[in-house]
Amino acid sequence: MTVAFDVHVVFDCADPDRLARFWMEALGGYDFPFGIPEGFASWDEWADANNMPVDQRNAGRTLVDQERDRPDIFFLQVPEGKAVKNRVHLDIKVAPGLDGDDRRTKIEAEAERLIALGATVAIRHEEDGFHLVMQDPEGNEFCLA
Template sequence: MTAFDLHVVFDCADPDRLARFWMAALGGYDFPVGVPDGFASWEEWADANSIPEEDRNSGRTLVDRERSRPDIFFLRVPEAKAGKNRVHLDLKVAPGLDGADRRERIEAESARLVELGASVAQRFAEEDGFHLIMRDPEGNEFCLA
């Protein structure tokens, strides 16, 4: 059987903002291409090349520095998110921990992500372990476990 590369794609209203959130949330990701020589920013480049405002920030890409995780794409779409995600990301922030240590690690990471623009949707303290359902700045659900 053929193996395929996997890319994760987010439809969103603000690709740059969401890409920067996930870059900070996940760590180890960067934008794949630097600003062209002679320009201080992509905005400066877009101005110099007469790129209309409505065509800017239509998409962003993140690549893992180690190339061990999938690329993540953020594509601007006109419609807002509606309903619960059918697929979501689970961030394993407390591997090998249990009990109070697990909860403390998850809560600490949750606080960091809230500072970046996420929100806590639900807390679960179940027999198999504590975990959180969170939302990124555009409302996409993800779990901290």
């Protein structure tokens, strides 16, 4: 018997809202699953009305794909910072089907867009097909290929 499971991607982080907003822009097509509840001008107003303590308001965020069928992404606040290299990372394929200079140009352009959002380039791999190892605003590695 074969069992198929849903898969969700989970990031432990210091600031779930900031990291969720970075990845929402980085990946495109993702958004928060629902908007501000009717009758409220902001989530903080809703939280105040529901007596939610301020220190619990950024405990987590969820992103769902609004355009395709990619996994949900969760961002959970943890007290400790990232200390070592990720054991799992995302590969973002920004240049499928491209080779040589066209591929490099597409990857470099996407890297510049992500740098403007708060990412950094960690490693440039020139051998075995050009790709970049980057870090999101909290230092989590991901690849652009």
